[in-house]
Amino acid sequence: MNNSIFIFPGQGSQKIGMGKDFYDHSPIAKEMIEKASQRVEIDFTTLLFEENDRLDQTEFAQPAILLVSLIAHRLFVEQCKVIPKVVLGHSLGEFSALSAASAMDYLDAVELVHQRGLLMKKACEGINAGMMALLGLDDATVENLTCKERELGKKVWAANYNGDGQIVIAGNRDDLVSLESLFKEAGAKKSVLLPMSVASHCPLLSSAQPKLEAYLDQWLKESFAMPIISNVTASEYQSKVEAKMLLSQQLISPVKYKQSILYVESSTDSFIEFGGSVLKGLNKRITQKPTYSITDMKSLEEVLALL
Incomplete structure (x- = not known):
């Protein structure tokens, strides 16, 4: 497993209670959640851990999923020095992958995807x-x-x-x-x-592209620690210029998740999914290579034990 590729889930993977075990047992997780809550003025402890209908709304689901994914990733890398050749995510998960590749600070990423959700919501107003x-x-x-x-x-x-x-x-x-x-x-x-309530990855979101590009320009760093696989092209990129273009295009282009996994599978012996298990299910349809999901402290310890 020292040759693993890191993968990050997208919208649809959210559920009440996700991240609770991390929050209860890790000071790092607690601090990350508290700082994210202050940054975007969303109480993530309420959003993530208490019954509510906001977690399914795109502007709340996106930062919540990204935050839990990046907590799982942070706790993993604190204890393990595996450096993946590439990272990738499904839709929203590509932004988690960017942060994992040191292309963006995690708090900037939380705010960016919150704004992305709001832009997507606005683009779809009145068009059913x-x-x-x-x-x-x-x-x-x-x-x-x-x-x-x-x-x-x-x-x-x-x-x-x-x-x-x-x-x-x-x-x-x-x-x-x-x-x-x-x-x-x-x-x-x-x-x-x-x-x-949104139509992701199709031309109905074109009005959201200019503002998303402006946010990307504001928060992306110039250099990345490793390449990211683009949802748009199913091939890698590693620069701010490419990221701005591809992530803007991602809003209106189909997510080539299957193609991305097929593109990288020959260069890895396993996949590690951070913060969810949806991609583990999808991967069973695509590749024979195993996928390990880290969703709580127990699964984190199990994956670390395999290394």
Whole structure:
């Protein structure tokens, strides 16, 4: 496992109670949560540990997930000197990966993704945005169907390539629902409308790009400790100039998660997921290489023991 690649989950991995074990047993985690709460004026102890409906709202989910991921990563690197060749994340997780690669201070990253969530929310106001998961269709079939439907005036795009036979599409919610029978006829085993009020990774977010670029310019450092795999290209980058362009493009481009894992799998013997276990599930569809998830102190100790 000394040749592991670090991976970071995205939106949809959030759940009440995440990070609680870190907070209860680690002074570092407690300090990180307290400092993040002060920085963006969000009480993360309430958001993360008490029942509420805000954790599913994009402007709160994004900083919460990133914060827990970076706590897990910090606790790991404090005790282990494994340096990955590259790091990557799924959508929001790419920002966690940037911070893990010393491209951005973690508090700047918390504020950046909070602002990113607000920009995405604003871009989708009044357009009835939504996302839908499709199971059982190959990439080409989904691409062809959505392309034909766009020519007919529907607002639908492939948004996340999560694994063979698992794609998420984004766009206008009514348009997505209207195409469910079409996808079933094409062989989809299941279509599930996701509890999302934004349409991530499609052109409906283009109005958010200029402001996100400005925030990236403000908070990204010039040099990174290691390369990051881009969701947009499924290949690596390692400069502020590239990061600004690619992370702005990421808002309106599909997440090539499956392609990213396939790109790096020959250069690693395992993956370590920080702060969640969603990617561990996705990776089972993509690669034979094992994925270890660090979500609490027990799983942290188990992964450290394997090294």
